[in-house]
Amino acid sequence: xxxxxxxxxxxxxxxxxxxxxxxxxxxxxxxxxxxxxxxxxxxxxxxxxxxxxxxxxxxxxxxxxxxxxxxxxxxxxxxxxxxxxxxxxxxxxxxxxxxxxxxxxxxxxxxxxxxxxxxxxxxxxxxxxxxxxxxxxxxxxxxxxxxxxxxxxxxxxxxxxxxxxxxxxxxxxxxxxxxxxxxxxxxxxxxxxxxxxxxxxxxxxxxxxxxxxxxxxxxxxxxxxxxxxxxxxxxxxxxxxxxxxxxxxxxxxxxxxxxxxxxxxxxxxxxxxxxxxxxxxxxxxxxxxxxxxxxxxxxxxxxxxxxxxxxxxxxxxxxxxxxxxxxxxxxxxxxxxxxxxxxxxxxxxxxxxxxxxxxxxxxxxxxxxxxxxxxxxxxxxxxxxxxxxxxxxxxxxxxxxxxxxxxxxxx
Amino acid sequence: xxxxxxxxxxxxxxxxxxxxxxxxxxxxxxxxxxxxxxxxxxxxxxxxxxxxxxxxxxxxxxxxxxxxxxxxxxxxxxxxxxxxxxxxxxxxxxxxxxxxxxxxxxxxxxxxxxxxxxxxxxxxxxxxxxxxxxxxxxxxxxxxxxxxxxxxxxxxxxxxxxxxxxxxxxxxxxxxxxxxxxxxxxxxxxxxxxxxxxxxxxxxxxxxxxxxxxxxxxxxxxxxxxxxxxxxxxxxxxxxxxxxxxxxxxxxxxxxxxxxxxxxxxxxxxxxxxxxxxxxxxxxxxxxxxxxxxxxxxxxxxxxxxxxxxxxxxxxxxxxxxxxxxxxxxxxxxxxxxxxxxxxxxxxxxxxx
Numbered sequence: 175x176x177x178x179x180x181x182x183x184x185x186x187x188x189x190x191x192x193x194x195x196x197x198x199x200x201x202x203x204x205x206x207x208x209x210x211x212x213x214x215x216x217x218x219x220x221x222x223x224x225x226x227x228x229x230x231x232x233x234x235x236x237x238x239x240x241x242x243x244x245x246x247x248x249x250x251x252x253x254x255x256x257x258x259x260x261x262x263x264x265x266x267x268x269x270x271x272x273x274x275x276x277x278x279x280x281x282x283x284x285x286x287x288x289x290x291x292x293x294x295x296x297x298x299x300x301x302x303x304x305x306x307x308x309x310x311x312x313x314x315x316x317x318x319x320x321x322x323x324x325x326x327x328x329x330x331x332x333x334x335x336x337x338x339x340x341x342x343x344x345x346x347x348x349x350x351x352x353x354x355x356x357x358x359x360x361x362x363x364x365x366x367x368x369x370x371x372x373x374x375x376x377x378x379x380x381x382x383x384x385x386x387x388x389x390x391x392x393x394x395x396x397x398x399x400x401x402x403x404x405x406x407x408x409x410x411x412x413x414x415x416x417x418x419x420x421x422x423x424x425x426x427x428x429x430x431x432x433x434x435x436x437x438x439x440x441x442x443x444x445x446x447x448x449x450x451x452x453x454x455x456x457x458x459x460x461x462x463x464x465x466x467x468x469x470x471x472x473x474x475x476x477x478x479x480x481x482x483x484x485x486x487x488x489x490x491x492x493x494x495x496x497x498x499x500x501x502x503x504x505x506x507x508x509x510x511x512x513x514x515x516x517x518x519x520x521x522x523x524x525x526x527x528x529x530x531x532x533x534x535x536x537x538x539x540x541x542x543x544x545x546x547x548x549x550x551x552x553x554x555x556x557x558x559x560x561x562x563x564x565x566x567x568x569x570x571x572x573x574x575x576x577x578x579x580x581x582x583x584x585x
Numbered sequence: 586x587x588x589x590x591x592x593x594x595x596x597x598x599x600x601x602x603x604x605x606x607x608x609x610x611x612x613x614x615x616x617x618x619x620x621x622x623x624x625x626x627x628x629x630x631x632x633x634x635x636x637x638x639x640x641x642x643x644x645x646x647x648x649x650x651x652x653x654x655x656x657x658x659x660x661x662x663x664x665x666x667x668x669x670x671x672x673x674x675x676x677x678x679x680x681x682x683x684x685x686x687x688x689x690x691x692x693x694x695x696x697x698x699x700x701x702x703x704x705x706x707x708x709x710x711x712x713x714x715x716x717x718x719x720x721x722x723x724x725x726x727x728x729x730x731x732x733x734x735x736x737x738x739x740x741x742x743x744x745x746x747x748x749x750x751x752x753x754x755x756x757x758x759x760x761x762x763x764x765x766x767x768x769x770x771x772x773x774x775x776x777x778x779x780x781x782x783x784x785x786x787x788x789x790x791x792x793x794x795x796x797x798x799x800x801x802x803x804x805x806x807x808x809x810x811x812x813x814x815x816x817x818x819x820x821x822x823x824x825x826x827x828x829x830x831x832x833x834x835x836x837x838x839x840x841x842x843x844x845x846x847x848x849x850x851x852x853x854x855x856x857x858x859x860x861x862x863x864x865x866x867x868x869x870x871x872x873x874x875x876x877x878x879x880x881x882x883x884x885x886x887x888x889x890x891x892x893x894x895x896x897x898x899x900x901x902x903x904x905x906x907x908x909x910x911x912x913x914x915x916x917x918x919x920x921x922x923x924x925x926x927x928x929x930x931x932x933x934x935x936x937x938x
Contacts, residue, residue: 215739218764237742238910240765265742265760267916273768273775273853288911289881295853296775318911319881325856342881349856396869397858397878398850424877424884424900466876469869 198223205231210239217241217248228282230255238266244274250282253306253336261286268293268323269307275299278583284321285310291337293323300324301331301583309339313362313420320346321363326399328352329581336361341420342427343368343390347375349399354579355380364421365390365430366412371397375405376579386419387430388412388454393440394426395464395473402441404576407449412436413488414453419496429465431456431495440464442478442533445575452488456498457510459485461535463518465497476518478529481573483538487512502548505562511544513537517563518550525551536571545569612641614667614685617714626710626725626734631665631689636707636732638691643668645809646793647800649786651825651838654923655692656757657749658708659701663689664782666809674801674812676820677864679779688713688779697748708745709761710734713771713779720777722767739763757920766917770846772853780846784813785820785863786838822863825929836933837863839926840871843915859890872901873937880904883912896934902927 201216201224203209213233216226222245230251235258241248250256260269267289270279275298283306284291291307294300307321321337324330325348335358337344344363347353353375359382360366366382368390369375375391382388389412393402412435421428430437433455438444439462451458459482464475491510494503503510519529528534537545545566552560612630616623623629633639640646644665652660666672667685675681682688690711696704707727714721725734726741740763746756762769771777787800801819804810813819822838823830840848841863847854848861857878860870869875872890877883877900885903892898904914906922913919 211739214763214765218738237760240763240769242765242768263910265910265917265920267910267913271765271769273765273772288909290911295856315882317882319879319883323879325879342879346879348879394878396875398855422882422884423886424888425880426876 200225200227202227202229204229205233209233210235210237214239217243217246220246222246222276225249228256228258231257233258234262235260235269236262236264238263238268238271240271240273241277242273245276246274247278247280248282249278249280252281253283253304256282257285258282259285260288263288268318271295272297272300277301278303279305281305283308287318289318290323291318291321291340293320293325294327294330295325297324297327299329299581299583300327302333302335303331304334306336306338307340307344308337312339313341313364313417314339315341315420315422317341319343319425322346323348324353325349329583330354331581331583333357335359337366338362340364341422342425344385346370347372349397350375352579352581354378354581359383360385360388362417364417364419364427366415368392368427369402369405370394371399371402372405373399373401373403374576374579377405377407378409381411381413383411383413383415384417385415386417386421386432387427387434387437388415388451389436390427390430391436391438391441391444392426393464393474395468395470395475400470400473403443405441405444406447406576407436407444408447410436410449412449412451412454412458416453416455426466429496431498433457433490433493433495434460434498435490436460437462438477438480440473440475440477441480442474443573443576444477444479445481445483445573447481447483447485449485450488451485451512452490454490455493456491456495457502457512457514458487458490459513460498461513461515463516476520476529476533477515477535478533479573481536481538481575482513483536483572485539485543487539487543502546505548506546506564511546511564513539513543513545513566515545515547516550517547517552522555525549525555534571535569536573537566537569538572539566612643612665617687618685618716620716620718620721622721622723622736622738624736625731626712626736629687629712631663631687631712635710635734638693638707640689644687644689645804645807646791647782647787647804648789648791649781649842650789650822651786651835651842653781653842654919654926656745656759656919656921657698657747657755657923658692658694658745658759659705661691661693662781663687664804664809665689671811672804672809674784674810674814676784678773678783680782680784680810682715682779684715684717686715688782690781694745694747698750699748699752706745706747707734708743708759709737709741711762711767713767713777720771720779722764722771722777724761724763724767726761737761737763740766760917760920762917769853769917770915772846774851780842785822786842788816788819788821826925832929832933832936836929837861839929843926847915872899881911883907883914885912891934891937893937894935896931899934902930902934905930 269287272294309317319342340363343365344360366385435454435458673681695701
């Protein structure tokens with residue numbers, strides 16, 4: 175009984191604006207005993223349009239929280255002031271699961287979830303602003319996989335967020351459409367920021383540092399949404415990604431070499447420009463085909479229509495890891511060039527004459543940028559093999575730049 | 586063992602009917618259709634004697650051929666369709682219930698599973714109510730002082746203990762779900778949806794008070810269900826424990842009811858690409874040499890959901906044997922490992938080539 179009383183004491187209902195006193199309220203929550211039940215009850219009973227305010231302090235949760243009401247704002251007092259700790263979580267596979275649209279999560283932190291931090295599944299319009307998700311012990315294979323995890327969603331905005339310590343990807347957007355990831359910081363994750371099987375994503379003005387790989391743009395087979403395309407990665411600082419890969423084996427992210435800046439696997443129409451890339455020990459930009467066997471006839475494993483231009487390259491390729499060390503360095507020598515393309519193309523014609531214009535890889539970088547096309551397919555076809563093509567001028571050209579993603583929550 | 590319990594109740598029903606005055610003889614349809622739930626389960630009038638799980642008139646008991654595992658809890662299931670209305674038969678998905686219908690499920694633990702009619706400790710009753718705007722779900726936790734069940738919006742965790750069929754004392758911290766957790770599994774195309782009453786899992790004999798009868802036939806006969814074919818022409822899954830049934834069918838029946846509500850294209854785990862419905866024919870989709878997508882450390886360092894012939898190298902089994910919240914499958918709904926289910930799946934995966 176006592177804890178129930180305290181739980182209700184922790185909830186102060188403040189009605190906002192007549193005429194309907196019980197609609198669109200501001201619900202205030204404080205840390206303390208019974209907050210798991212109090213906050214979960216608020217998340218269930220809130221009317222659409224309400225704001226749930228989490229006062230500054232440290233909150234302890236033993237179970238997952240879930241939000242299934244539309245247009246709810248959950249707002250803390252700041253990403254270092256309002257801290258939701260899931261270090262004692264015994265049930266539930268994420269800290270917070272959102273399954274209704276119009277969600278706005280702001281100014282709070284989620285720490286030490288055994289599973290994922292905050293997941294939004296199948297929602298239309300979700301915003302994470304000034305949110306921190308962190309595994310406080312640092313990189314560890316036992317940490318949860320994803321920090322911020324919108325999936326199968328559209329109109330996704332991740333702005334000013336910080337994610338640290340994820341054992342897969344810190345900021346991960348999967349099978350979604352119309353996405354902006356900006357002004358955020360990804361540090362000490364295996365993959366800092368990952369856009370996977372998604373369409374129309376603008377990833378800009380972020381810092382990806384001290385991850386295993388900075389920014390990944392992947393497309394995988396056998397999933398409901400495939401054919402990832404139309405991704406712009408620009409104005410990011412992708413530097414010193416020097417954390418050894420601590421992902422559990424079996425996941426594709428476990429194959430990301432330590433010291434990879436930006437990696438594109440499959441996908442079409444990806445533009446990578448005006449980024450600052452340096453101190454990535456494997457390579458700054460890696461463009462590859464999906465490396466594993468697959469049996470999905472609708473899947474295209476090749477990166478196509480990739481336009482890389484006006485990036486600033488610092489030191490890279492000086493201590494490669496995994497596939498870059500085993501397969502690429504023997505071909506390119508050391509240091510591994512700033513930009514590496516595996517040269518996987520579709521068919522014999524493309525192997526000798528390059529992919530068609532609309533599927534080609536275009537590179538237009540500052541003087542001094544080094545490059546290698548490993549010509550894997552040509553190398554397999556010719557009995558005497560094919561050497562690496564390092565002539566960056568051969569790949570000059572450009573592709574039109576898509577208009578910026580526009581999200582309804584910003585209009 | 587489950588069917589013995591219900592026939593025990595059938596006997597006590599017959600003997601008690603003569604002396605018990607029902608407290609709530611009328612089902613409160615108005616209360617059921619209200620978006621705001623009742624505080625006490627009794628307000629709905631679904632039971633004449635809740636403590637003994639005796640349903641009101643019009644509330645029909647049922648069972649499933651292969652049921653969902655919930656920490657070894659015994660379950661008493663009931664269907665209520667308002668008088669004069671009927672549910673429509675569906676060959677592959679849940680029957681189509683009309684507005685006003687209720688699916689009732691009471692979770693209980695007999696003190697000793699070897700004598701399941703005695704000393705039954707009721708934990709909770711979950712309702713799935715078909716309202717105008719769609720299904721709604723509420724959980725009511727039994728209160729022994731009130732001899733009634735009280736609404737628990739945010740769920741509840743409570744210790745339960747029992748003695749199992751081997752005479753071993755067992756216990757766990759049982760979790761009554763909150764409303765969102767209900768929807769976590771009970772989702773079809775993002776809307777609340779029942780899972781259990783599908784033709785293939787209803788197609789069995791039940792020991793009604795009026796005599797044993799096939800459930801599809803009985804529901805049709807008493808006017809609850811229309812459009813059902815004869816039981817021989819309806820689909821049927823085997824009892825997963827029936828050693829005389831084909832191993833593959835038993836395993837698929839088990840995965841269908843324990844996993845496929847999420848693991849299907851229309852379910853909450855659509856993003857995984859792992860689809861475990863009874864009729865999923867695509868090998869990669871049901872997990873055969875399928876690589877994980879977003880399992881994280883749920884992969885256990887293994888490469889494939891199902892590694893043919895190698896249950897110990899199959900992610901599916903790894904996750905179903907885990908109790909780590911970041912790894913375990915199902916994600917919610919159990920706090921214990923289902924030894925019998927694991928044994929079945931081990932045997933099945935070992936037999937796959």
